[in-house]
Amino acid sequence: MIEYRNLKIAILGAGSVGAQVASLLLEHGEELANRVGAGLEVVGIAVRDLDAPRTAEIPRELLATDARSLILGADIVIEVMGGIEPAREYLELALTSGADVITANKALLATHGPELFAIAEQVGAQLYYEAAVGGAIPIIRPLRDSLAGDRVHRILGIVNGTTNYILDRMDRDGDTLEQALAAATELGYAEADPTADIDGFDAAQKAAILASLAFHTTVAVDGVHREGIRTVTRDQVVAAQRSGFVVKLLAVCERLVDPETGRDGVSARVHPALIPAGHPLAAVHGANNAVFVEAEAAGSLMFYGAGAGGRQTASAVLGDLVSAARRHVVGGPGVAESTHADLPILPISSVSTRYQITLSVLDRPGVLAQIATLFSEHGVSVEAVQQSVVTVGGGEDEESAGATLVIGTHRATEKALAATVADLAGSPVVARVESVLRVEGL
Numbered sequence: 440m441i442e443y444r445n446l447k448i449a450i451l452g453a454g455s456v457g458a459q460v461a462s463l464l465l466e467h468g469e470e471l472a473n474r475v476g477a478g479l480e481v482v483g484i485a486v487r488d489l490d491a492p493r494t495a496e497i498p499r500e501l502l503a504t505d506a507r508s509l510i511l512g513a514d515i516v517i518e519v520m521g522g523i524e525p526a527r528e529y530l531e532l533a534l535t536s537g538a539d540v541i542t543a544n545k546a547l548l549a550t551h552g553p554e555l556f557a558i559a560e561q562v563g564a565q566l567y568y569e570a571a572v573g574g575a576i577p578i579i580r581p582l583r584d585s586l587a588g589d590r591v592h593r594i595l596g597i598v599n600g601t602t603n604y605i606l607d608r609m610d611r612d613g614d615t616l617e618q619a620l621a622a623a624t625e626l627g628y629a630e631a632d633p634t635a636d637i638d639g640f641d642a643a644q645k646a647a648i649l650a651s652l653a654f655h656t657t658v659a660v661d662g663v664h665r666e667g668i669r670t671v672t673r674d675q676v677v678a679a680q681r682s683g684f685v686v687k688l689l690a691v692c693e694r695l696v697d698p699e700t701g702r703d704g705v706s707a708r709v710h711p712a713l714i715p716a717g718h719p720l721a722a723v724h725g726a727n728n729a730v731f732v733e734a735e736a737a738g739s740l741m742f743y744g745a746g747a748g749g750r751q752t753a754s755a756v757l758g759d760l761v762s763a764a765r766r767h768v769v770g771g772p773g774v775a776e777s778t779h780a781d782l783p784i785l786p787i788s789s790v791s792t793r794y795q796i797t798l799s800v801l802d803r804p805g806v807l808a809q810i811a812t813l814f815s816e817h818g819v820s821v822e823a824v825q826q827s828v829v830t831v832g833g834g835e836d837e838e839s840a841g842a843t844l845v846i847g848t849h850r851a852t853e854k855a856l857a858a859t860v861a862d863l864a865g866s867p868v869v870a871r872v873e874s875v876l877r878v879e880g881l
């Protein structure tokens with residue numbers, strides 16, 4: 440057996456992810472040591488309760504309640520406890536004491552990432568976070584390293600497993616949102632309070648991280664436009680199927696030209712969207728995640744797999760551990776986060792996309808023409824219109840009770856669309872604006 444010097448590893452948190460990280464590291468320690476050229480010695484695992492049940496067996500002598508002492512004695516600190524404080528304080532302590540840091544904490548990175556990266560850069564340490572987006576899926580390293588020589592234009596991501604599971608059940612099993620959410624809760628995908636998933640907060644944090652990395656700028660979570668899936672109905676999902684689409688909660692990060700100033704900028708948004716049934720993202724089922732990247736030279740790439748789960752996420756954490764340990768063996772300062780492009784974050788009103796608008800309208804001559812005029816007044820170009828007439832009564836008594844119009848548009852700005860929808864809602868020929876959904880991936 441080869442004798443290596445030992446690197447001291449502290450793990451903070453032994454929940455779903457932490458317990459699996461510890462167990463896999465203890466099980467495969469020798470194999471990983473051979474890959475790294477140094478021993479990986481777990482010096483301790485910080486927990487709040489020494490006797491809490493764990494998802495994997497961990498030797499009790501490794502558990503400790505004094506996180507600070509563990510951090511100060513470590514070469515590499517793995518933070519898998521979640522939350523903002525004390526995680527932020529612990530990571531700052533770890534970095535300033537010269538340790539490299541690995542975190543799975545998207546909430547922390549989306550709010551305090553820039554200050555933590557600045558500290559890492561100052562002290563020459565490295566902050567790794569592959570597990571923070573897309574769980575086990577390699578996406579941070581591909582964006583940071585493999586695509587660093589290219590120019591990323593756009594990212595379309597399914598980055599929240601819980602909402603993808605819910606929308607998939609609505610699409611394939613005919614569930615309502617409430618039924619699908621109940622199933623997601625029973626399977627342990629959704630938390631008891633599913634707000635972070637359902638209302639798009641979790642996806643928005645991931646979008647902020649992806650946009651910062653892809654466009655080499657700083658996108659804070661407050662700069663991400665966010666709409667969750669609470670308003671998505673089974674009727675919308677069925678109507679989407681009929682017109683050859685599926686509804687997905689998407690994180691969309693784009694590099695674009697500001698229509699107001701003509702300058703380059705970036706935008707990040709999270710919202711339900713229609714995706715053509717033949718698009719690779721439409722085939723992402725259940726709680727899986729996928730990130731579809733469009734780059735200038737590379738073209739389209741898709742990264743797909745398990746976006747969550749303790750053991751799956753532990754794989755990403757351990758990949759980061761191997762990278763961090765190799766850097767310790769080789770020496771030298773950490774690589775700075777390349778967020779210096781300083782591209783402005785554009786508001787949602789500057790974004791252009793396609794829309795599908797469903798209207799209940801009166802069924803009488805001239806209605807279509809009036810509606811078409813309304814679109815053209817705002818510079819929104821209509822691509823296709825499908826009409827179905829709603830009837831009441833039967834046989835000789837059957838009469839029209841109105842019509843449903845499904846209108847697909849060409850690209851238009853959010854500003855123009857919002858003005859169009861406001862006018863549609865106030866038009867005497869429109870009984871109701873039933874649904875407005877953005878269309879992506881065309």
Ligand SMILES: NC(=O)C1=CN([C@@H]2O[C@H](COP(=O)(O)OP(=O)(O)OC[C@H]3O[C@@H](n4cnc5c(N)ncnc54)[C@H](O)[C@@H]3O)[C@@H](O)[C@H]2O)C=CC1
Binds near residue numbers: 457486746
């Ligand atoms: N579970 C998953 O599938 C994924 C989780 N993540 C991220 O990984 C991190 C951990 O997530 P989970 O393991 O699922 O959470 P968890 O809630 O199962 O585990 C967190 C553990 O940390 C402990 N903890 C909290 N504060 C502590 C403190 N001050 N000192 C010591 N221990 C403390 C808790 O008692 C708990 O056992 C979070 O940031 C989460 O967003 C990222 C991707 C997927």
Ligand SMILES: N[C@@H](CC=O)C(=O)O
Binds near residue numbers: 599
């Ligand atoms: N709640 C998240 C877990 C991983 O980040 C999800 O549902 O994807």
Ligand code: NA
Binds near residue numbers: 574576579
């Ligand atoms: Na990942």
